[in-house]
Amino acid sequence: MTTGPMEDGYLNDIPAELVIRAQQDTDFAFRLLNRDTRDAALSEAGLGLTGDELGKLHEALDYVASMSFQNVLQALKNVGATNMA
Amino acid sequence: MVQAAGTTLQGGLVKRSAEAAVTPEASTRYLAELAGVTPGNRILDAGCGVGGPAITIAQAVPDVVIDGVTVSEVQARLAHALIAEAGLADSVRVHVADFHKLPFPGGSFDVALYLEVTSYASDRNSLYQESARVLRPGGTVYVKEIFRGEDPLTEQQRLAVAAFDELWACQVPTLSETIDGIRAAGFVGVRAREYPFVSMEHFYESMVSRDDGGIRLNEFGQAFLRILPDLPAFFGEVKAHRPE
Numbered sequence: 274m275t276t277g278p279m280e281d282g283y284l285n286d287i288p289a290e291l292v293i294r295a296q297q298d299t300d301f302a303f304r305l306l307n308r309d310t311r312d313a314a315l316s317e318a319g320l321g322l323t324g325d326e327l328g329k330l331h332e333a334l335d336y337v338a339s340m341s342f343q344n345v346l347q348a349l350k351n352v353g354a355t356n357m358a
Numbered sequence: 359m360v361q362a363a364g365t366t367l368q369g370g371l372v373k374r375s376a377e378a379a380v381t382p383e384a385s386t387r388y389l390a391e392l393a394g395v396t397p398g399n400r401i402l403d404a405g406c407g408v409g410g411p412a413i414t415i416a417q418a419v420p421d422v423v424i425d426g427v428t429v430s431e432v433q434a435r436l437a438h439a440l441i442a443e444a445g446l447a448d449s450v451r452v453h454v455a456d457f458h459k460l461p462f463p464g465g466s467f468d469v470a471l472y473l474e475v476t477s478y479a480s481d482r483n484s485l486y487q488e489s490a491r492v493l494r495p496g497g498t499v500y501v502k503e504i505f506r507g508e509d510p511l512t513e514q515q516r517l518a519v520a521a522f523d524e525l526w527a528c529q530v531p532t533l534s535e536t537i538d539g540i541r542a543a544g545f546v547g548v549r550a551r552e553y554p555f556v557s558m559e560h561f562y563e564s565m566v567s568r569d570d571g572g573i574r575l576n577e578f579g580q581a582f583l584r585i586l587p588d589l590p591a592f593f594g595e596v597k598a599h600r601p602e
Contacts, residue, residue, distance in 0.1 A: 299575070299583055307572035338572035343562040345573070 283348075286333035288320055306338040306345070365410025365440060368474045369504060370593040373555035380557045386414040389473065392595060393500035397421050399468040402492060404457040404485075405475025409437030409450065416449045425467075426452040427460060458484050465494040472501045476536065477528035486543035493600045499545055500597050505533045505552075507590030518588035525581055536596050545598035552594040 295302035304314035311334065315327075322330060337348050366382035372389055373380045389411075395401060397420040403412045406426025416424055428434050437452040444450075455461045458481060470489045479485040489499045506519050509532075523529050537550055565579025575583070 299580075303573070303575045307569075307574055309571040311572075335572065341559050341563060342566045342573065342579075343559045346562070 283333035283336045286326075286329040287337075288322075288330070290320065291315075291318060291330075294318065305334055308335070365408045365413070365436075367407040367410070368502075369561045370474075370553070370556040370558050371560065372502070372553050372593070373557055376555050378555065380559075382410060382560070383414045385557075386411040386473075387418045389471075389500075389502055390415045390419060393469055393471060393597065394498050395419055395422065395469050399423075400466060401425070402460070402462070402467045402470040402489075403427070404460075404470060404472050404489070405478065406433075406437065406452060408433050409440050409452055411471075411473055412437075412450045412452070413440060413444050413446055416446050417444070422449060424450045425462065426450065427455045427457050428452065429454065429456055458488055460488055460492050462492045464491050465497075466492050467497055468494060469498045469500065472499070472503070474503055476501055476503050477523075477526070477530045482531060482536070483539045483542055486539045486545070490543045490545060490600055495600055496602045497600045498597060499540060499600070500595065501536060501540070502593070502595050503536065504530060504591050505536070505594050506530045507592075508532050508534055511590060512588075514588040515590045518585045519590070521585045522589055522591070525585065530591065533594055533596070540596055540598050544601065546601050548596065548598040550594065550596040552592045556593045 291305070295305060301314055301317075304310040308331075311331070315330075337345055340348060364382050366386060368382070368385075371380045371382060371385035372392075373385070374388060378384075395415060399419070399422050401412075401415065401422055401424045403415075403424055403426040406412055406428050409426055412424040412426045416422055426437060428437070431454050434452050434454045441447055441450045441452065453461055457475070458479065470493055472485075472489075476482055476485060486499070493499065506522075507515065511519065519530065533550055533552075537548055540548055565576060565582055566573045567576050568574075
């Protein structure tokens with residue numbers, strides 16, 4: 274698992290709308306976690322992010338994708354809980 | 359699964375503590391300790407797969423002799439190669455046989471291990487009776503298993519268990535029916551519990567493939583993730599002794 278400055282911060286860079294949809298739609302979640310399919314998924318979600326926000330989102334999703342899969346599933350739950358609180 | 363877990367074909371790796379790092383080998387050594395394996399023991403590994411756990415135990419505990427049993431000729435061939443590679447042909451043997459009808463005389467073993475295999479038994483009561491037959495008086499039967507929740511289950515849970523059974527071509531037992539089966543076979547001193555610390559990281563990892571772009575859910579992952587949220591299951595152990 275990757276460690277470093279992203280370890281705790283990635284939670285804040287993934288918009289709640291994205292997390293909610295990812296939790297409801299596994300296929301969508303996995304499209305987000307691969308760069309080959311991510312842009313289409315983000316476009317479909319229509320978030321209207323700034324360039325800076327988009328950069329941070331890519332970084333956060335890359336970080337999640339680098340985790341063990343068990344932690345990926347846990348992260349999705351954590352992010353959901355955090356952003357929906 | 360073989361790729362993800364090496365030669366230990368198990369879904370859960372048991373840990374001593376939450377913080378403990380875990381490998382298939384460390385889990386097997388801990389399980390052997392929990393089962394009470396001691397130097398010089400003759401051990402049955404019923405449903406031995408490709409022999410990973412038997413090899414690990416033979417490397418860790420001096421002077422043990424282990425007989426593994428699998429119904430799969432393919433697994434047995436792989437096991438023979440791995441045992442030879444490990445230089446353990448004198449202490450680990452693998453037989454192609456049905457674990458309901460073991461090819462060993464009565465009283466042959468000190469310990470009988472069933473490591474995530476009882477769900478594949480067609481008749482678990484006869485499985486434990488056969489275990490009692492091949493153990494010496496005072497010998498130990500040790501079952502590590504994924505157990506399903508006790509009845510009554512919700513409809514969603516019942517469907518998830520049925521899907522799990524279909525996916526793995528097994529029939530996952532409850533803890534209580536396992537205890538009952540072991541008692542019915544004449545074992546005494548039955549102790550059972552859910553393992554407090556189990557890692558499934560390697561199992562989860564088998565659900566995805568990874569490439570430069572990130573991760574992709576594979577076919578197994580797609581099937582299993584549909585079941586997982588409603589699956590009432592846990593890893594646990596049952597240990598008992600044949601009367602002296």
